[in-house]
Amino acid sequence: MTRVTRVHRHKDRATDALWATSDEIPPRGTSYRGQKEHTMNTALWIVTGLLATVFLVAGANKLFLSHEKLAKAPGGGWVLDFSADFLKGLGAVEVLGAVGLVLPALVDVAPVLVPVAAVGLALIMAGAAVTTLRRHEPLHALLNLVYLALAVFVAWGRFGPESFTG
Structure with missing residues (x-):
């Protein structure tokens, strides 16, 4: 009760x-400080779970859907600027990044890989934002910048105040 x-x-x-x-x-x-640390850790886990889900779905789509089907999806015009092989590679990296955000911390093996994965995904989102801005798609660029900011938040939090190693 x-x-x-x-x-x-x-x-x-x-x-x-x-x-x-x-x-x-x-x-x-x-102490109030202990409550703040708990809140920060919870926020980092929520954002990490959200990012892992987004990148797992996006990466799986790039891996398993055809080049033409990806291009027909809403906001998928950028796909035509890249080869099918590049998209498969990008999908594989996104899936690995999603796994790297969660798995090392859950199994407590090399948890430093969590912020490293977040940095890698942030770099991917920076490239995605540049690509969509060059295509004059500001709404998609804004969404990419939001994902970029969330990945940077996870990297900052896990390298810094809520590091798994310290």
Whole structure:
């Protein structure tokens, strides 16, 4: 059964109390900093999951759909600027990047690969943004820049404040 408890913050905080829902009363002296770190880690996992899903689907589509079918998809005109082999390679890299975002941290083997994968996917999205801007497709470029920003956020968070290695 969940109960509502009153958790007091330290006296140097602007607010004198924080209402929280929990199954147990937090230990005395639980700091606000610990809550912020937990929130940051949760945000990084959510963004990582979103990016992994997007790149897994996009990469699988490039790997398994024909060049012509990809070109007919909404916003797929850029496909005609590249060879079918390039698209297959790009799809493979995107799938590997999606796996690299999640798997190393889940199995706790070489977790430094998570931010490395995020940097690689950010570079792909930078190239995608340039390609769509050159084709005068600003809405697709904006979407690519959003994915770029999310990948940079994951790389920054996992290299820095929420590193798996430190």
